[in-house]
Amino acid sequence: MQEKKQVKSIPRKGDDLSEWYTQVCLRAQLVDYTPVRGCIALRPYGFALWELIQAEFDKRFKATGHHNAYFPLLIPESLLIKEAEHVEGFAPEVAWVTQGGGEELTERLAIRPTSEAIIGTMYSRWIQSHRDLPVLINQWCNVVRWEKATRPFLRTLEFLWQEGHTVHASEAEAAEEVQRMLEIYREVAEDVLAMPVIKGRKSENERFAGAVATYAIEALMPDGKALQAGTSHEFGQNFSKAYDIKFTDVDEQVKFGYTTSWGVSWRIIGGLIMTHGDDRGLVLPPAVAPYQVAIVPIMKTGDETVMPAAVQLRNTLASVVRVTLDDREQSPGWKFSEWEMRGVPLRVEIGPRDVAQNVVTVVRRDTLEKSTIPFDDVAARVPALLEEIRASLAARARKELDAHTVVATDRAAFVEALKRQDGFVLAPWCERSECELDIKAETSAVTRVIAGPADPGQVCAYCGKPAKVKAYFARSY
Amino acid sequence: MQEKKQVKSIPRKGDDLSEWYTQVCLRAQLVDYTPVRGCIALRPYGFALWELIQAEFDKRFKATGHHNAYFPLLIPESLLIKEAEHVEGFAPEVAWVTQGGGEELTERLAIRPTSEAIIGTMYSRWIQSHRDLPVLINQWCNVVRWEKATRPFLRTLEFLWQEGHTVHASEAEAAEEVQRMLEIYREVAEDVLAMPVIKGRKSENERFAGAVATYAIEALMPDGKALQAGTSHEFGQNFSKAYDIKFTDVDEQVKFGYTTSWGVSWRIIGGLIMTHGDDRGLVLPPAVAPYQVAIVPIMKTGDETVMPAAVQLRNTLASVVRVTLDDREQSPGWKFSEWEMRGVPLRVEIGPRDVAQNVVTVVRRDTLEKSTIPFDDVAARVPALLEEIRASLAARARKELDAHTVVATDRAAFVEALKRQDGFVLAPWCERSECELDIKAETSAVTRVIAGPADPGQVCAYCGKPAKVKAYFARSY
Numbered sequence: 001m002q003e004k005k006q007v008k009s010i011p012r013k014g015d016d017l018s019e020w021y022t023q024v025c026l027r028a029q030l031v032d033y034t035p036v037r038g039c040i041a042l043r044p045y046g047f048a049l050w051e052l053i054q055a056e057f058d059k060r061f062k063a064t065g066h067h068n069a070y071f072p073l074l075i076p077e078s079l080l081i082k083e084a085e086h087v088e089g090f091a092p093e094v095a096w097v098t099q100g101g102g103e104e105l106t107e108r109l110a111i112r113p114t115s116e117a118i119i120g121t122m123y124s125r126w127i128q129s130h131r132d133l134p135v136l137i138n139q140w141c142n143v144v145r146w147e148k149a150t151r152p153f154l155r156t157l158e159f160l161w162q163e164g165h166t167v168h169a170s171e172a173e174a175a176e177e178v179q180r181m182l183e184i185y186r187e188v189a190e191d192v193l194a195m196p197v198i199k200g201r202k203s204e205n206e207r208f209a210g211a212v213a214t215y216a217i218e219a220l221m222p223d224g225k226a227l228q229a230g231t232s233h234e235f236g237q238n239f240s241k242a243y244d245i246k247f248t249d250v251d252e253q254v255k256f257g258y259t260t261s262w263g264v265s266w267r268i269i270g271g272l273i274m275t276h277g278d279d280r281g282l283v284l285p286p287a288v289a290p291y292q293v294a295i296v297p298i299m300k301t302g303d304e305t306v307m308p309a310a311v312q313l314r315n316t317l318a319s320v321v322r323v324t325l326d327d328r329e330q331s332p333g334w335k336f337s338e339w340e341m342r343g344v345p346l347r348v349e350i351g352p353r354d355v356a357q358n359v360v361t362v363v364r365r366d367t368l369e370k371s372t373i374p375f376d377d378v379a380a381r382v383p384a385l386l387e388e389i390r391a392s393l394a395a396r397a398r399k400e401l402d403a404h405t406v407v408a409t410d411r412a413a414f415v416e417a418l419k420r421q422d423g424f425v426l427a428p429w430c431e432r433s434e435c436e437l438d439i440k441a442e443t444s445a446v447t448r449v450i451a452g453p454a455d456p457g458q459v460c461a462y463c464g465k466p467a468k469v470k471a472y473f474a475r476s477y
Numbered sequence: 478m479q480e481k482k483q484v485k486s487i488p489r490k491g492d493d494l495s496e497w498y499t500q501v502c503l504r505a506q507l508v509d510y511t512p513v514r515g516c517i518a519l520r521p522y523g524f525a526l527w528e529l530i531q532a533e534f535d536k537r538f539k540a541t542g543h544h545n546a547y548f549p550l551l552i553p554e555s556l557l558i559k560e561a562e563h564v565e566g567f568a569p570e571v572a573w574v575t576q577g578g579g580e581e582l583t584e585r586l587a588i589r590p591t592s593e594a595i596i597g598t599m600y601s602r603w604i605q606s607h608r609d610l611p612v613l614i615n616q617w618c619n620v621v622r623w624e625k626a627t628r629p630f631l632r633t634l635e636f637l638w639q640e641g642h643t644v645h646a647s648e649a650e651a652a653e654e655v656q657r658m659l660e661i662y663r664e665v666a667e668d669v670l671a672m673p674v675i676k677g678r679k680s681e682n683e684r685f686a687g688a689v690a691t692y693a694i695e696a697l698m699p700d701g702k703a704l705q706a707g708t709s710h711e712f713g714q715n716f717s718k719a720y721d722i723k724f725t726d727v728d729e730q731v732k733f734g735y736t737t738s739w740g741v742s743w744r745i746i747g748g749l750i751m752t753h754g755d756d757r758g759l760v761l762p763p764a765v766a767p768y769q770v771a772i773v774p775i776m777k778t779g780d781e782t783v784m785p786a787a788v789q790l791r792n793t794l795a796s797v798v799r800v801t802l803d804d805r806e807q808s809p810g811w812k813f814s815e816w817e818m819r820g821v822p823l824r825v826e827i828g829p830r831d832v833a834q835n836v837v838t839v840v841r842r843d844t845l846e847k848s849t850i851p852f853d854d855v856a857a858r859v860p861a862l863l864e865e866i867r868a869s870l871a872a873r874a875r876k877e878l879d880a881h882t883v884v885a886t887d888r889a890a891f892v893e894a895l896k897r898q899d900g901f902v903l904a905p906w907c908e909r910s911e912c913e914l915d916i917k918a919e920t921s922a923v924t925r926v927i928a929g930p931a932d933p934g935q936v937c938a939y940c941g942k943p944a945k946v947k948a949y950f951a952r953s954y
Binding site for chain 2: 032034035036039040041042043044046047048050051067068069070071072073074075076079091092093094095096097098099100101102108109111118121122125126131137141142144146148157158160328329
């Protein structure tokens with residue numbers, strides 16, 4: 001019965017991306033739905049993937065001087081409302097605790113939708129002098145936002161993320177920090193997850209509640225929609241004034257600090273599933289694959305050579321990659337399908353003939369190419385193959401992104417391109433919020449990021465007023 | 478001003494343990510109080526300590542076949558109430574979400590006080606066959622219990638912990654798992670944290686709500702009170718029946734699984750603070766010290782030899798230990814006090830005379846002993862010194878535990894020993910709940926763990942009825 005369940009095919013990725021996505025999430029055993037509305041369970045395979053992604057970010061945060069810490073889950077309403085724009089942005093999405101220890105509370109407690117309010121409050125106690133700056137703290141935690149429609153990883157009521165919160169003595173240092181972290185997000189997305197992104201500033205409509213400027217990385221999904229995969233915010237002195245984050249500067253003057261925050265969530269997993277997956281299921285970038293290699297022994301009745309060789313192979317590989325030896329009782333064919341569904345970058349098959357010839361058969365998940373490798377070369381060859389897979393996934397995804405990015409400078413081409421719903425449209429833009437809302441009403445697309453200033457004399461591709469910037473437009477998740 | 482704050486003395490540990498403890502938690506910058514009732518912020522130094530403790534547990538969980546996963550924070554009331562004893566035990570401590578997305582919810586959602594209910598619900602979906610067993614999953618997460626009195630680490634509304642949840646085909650395998658994890662808890666407490674514990678089964682009064690049997694490790698604090706530092710529970714089929722966790726066995730019969738859970742929280746940090754700390758502040762066991770070595774350069778005006786030597790020392794040590802070079806502008810004396818307060822196991826001082834003689838001065842935090850080491854021997858000598866510190870802390874704490882554990886076999890000695898409130902009293906006991914409640918009423922002490930069966934013919938030290946077991950009694954945190 002288990003065998004049947006696994007073999008049942010999933011929709012083709014090109015036929016029904018949405019159903020394909022859901023099926024891959026479930027069948028690869030990354031997640032499961034739960035009886036808690038909008039909340040998923042991250043199963044061991046999904047959590048292992050998340051742990052590896054976390055580790056890639058975390059080591060880069062630490063290398064740039066950041067420290068992890070932990071702040072309370074529950075935020076009293078009176079703290080949350082101190083920054084007016086911030087609370088206005090988040091209030092509709094808040095889950096409220098109103099009862100505790102058998103009693104009605106006198107003040108509602110928000111489950112953190114993000115932690116600027118509580119962290120700002122603590123920073124006002126911890127920072128007195130310029131010597132205390134910069135404060136560079138990150139928190140890995142769960143947050144809750146009361147979303148209506150939900151999808152595994154992409155949008156869930158509760159999600160896991162990291163939120164960095166920093167305080168600086170000057171606006172310039174804060175601006176530098178925001179770019180530094182955005183660049184780390186780009187680096188992990190592109191170099192580790194092999195998922196190309198565009199990077200830039202958000203429009204006024206799209207920026208974080210309470211921010212002076214929001215920057216983001218955005219990936220392009222196969223249905224032509226953008227996926228925001230990481231954001232980095234400059235707050236100016238908005239939050240330091242709201243939460244009283246002051247310091248005595250070198251010149252003995254008491255000043256408000258400049259704060260930033262930046263976050264990446266498990267949403268990025270949704271991005272890599274859609275970017276790399278295929279009709280057989282998940283395709284994982286090697287750097288974050290819980291198993292980089294799955295060894296499938298092909299046993300014939302009476303043969304006693306295969307298992308010892310497979311065990312030796314596993315032991316050899318274990319020192320260079322994350323490897324599993326699949327010694328379950330199911331058939332090799334069933335195992336092939338399962339490890340393909342679960343996206344393991346390399347499958348190594350070993351049967352009696354391979355043992356006799358002192359070779360193994362290696363199958364790449366990304367191309368499904370088979371090759372034969374001498375047994376003694378495996379430990380040297382496998383890491384190189386994993387690197388080839390990473391490079392190949394990155395190149396393929398980059399090609400897709402480029403192929404689905406068009407430039408439009410006049411209204412007809414701009415509207416037509418957006419209505420095709422086929423990716424990014426890069427266009428000169430006036431930067432007016434009203435113009436963006438008009439574009440959205442007509443095409444369902446908005447700006448994703450602002451790439452830079454417009455060329456001299458350019459006019460807005462949509463409204464014809466003078467263009468200030470070049471912006472990427474697309475529909476989005 | 479900062480200098481003044483740091484130098485201000487804390488109460489002596491022997492004079493006022495409670496105030497000493499609070500001051501050490503704050504002054505060592507492990508935690509801070511927050512405006513959220515009963516909730517603390519874990520500051521970077523405290524979080525780094527927690528991360529190192531987590532890593533010690535986590536690698537042992539993984540080595541014994543467990544995988545991490547993540548389940549929802551919010552648990553619908555209808556799920557929580559399925560196991561009657563369980564909900565009765567936890568209901569008074571639950572924080573309830575009653576509003577979300579601007580609306581009153583039709584069903585209250587509990588913030589998890591522990592996750593048996595939601596994990597059991599998911600397991601009933603994931604387990605069909607004996608081939609799916611055992612399921613060995615662990616979760617690192619936050620939980621909320623609505624406590625009245627709170628203390629940093631020891632008792633807080635929200636705390637960080639891990640909870641392992643496993644399912645087995647037989648009672649014997651479940652029992653084995655419970656002991657295996659308890660032994661891992663003992664090993665980390667004693668061998669890594671240098672904190673000796675007693676280990677055993679809990680009495681009926683003291684066991685987890687819904688468990689068939691609870692086992693625990695308990696450490697002894699300097700005020701003679703026991704601190705429960707880890708628990709491991711056998712649930713029999715209670716939870717599998719409540720949450721419908723069934724499997725088809727080899728014999729084709731459908732059976733209920735046997736479940737377990739086991740947990741350790743950041744409370745164990747409270748234990749190690751009280752166990753090892755002294756009048757100068759925190760004393761950290763080397764294995765989990767965020768910095769194992771602090772280098773304090775002693776600069777004289779005009780000297781240009783010390784800083785380069787200190788940097789070289791830092792670079793040399795960085796490959797073998799976690800080291801920080803304190804190049805701040807404060808005086809060496811201020812830095813000595815600060816690193817003592819923060820419990821760094823070894824301080825390395827280097828001044829112009831040291832540089833001239835090609836030596837450094839090393840000060841052990843545990844004994845405050847100074848020694849001089851040739852510069853070139855530092856990388857070899859420091860790890861050995863750290864191991865000496867671990868062994869010495871463990872031996873000292875073991876001696877304390879032994880010195881404060883007495884055996885009592887008759888009522889007068891038993892009651893007198895418990896009223897002295899000076900540690901563990903090991904005594905033959907009848908194992909009756911009524912007897913334990915009487916003992917509590919008279920002495921404030923209860924059983925901490927049951928060590929084993931009574932000797933033949935022994936009677937209960939308190940009530941004189943036939944003794945079934947030998948139990949450790951003490952007051953507790």
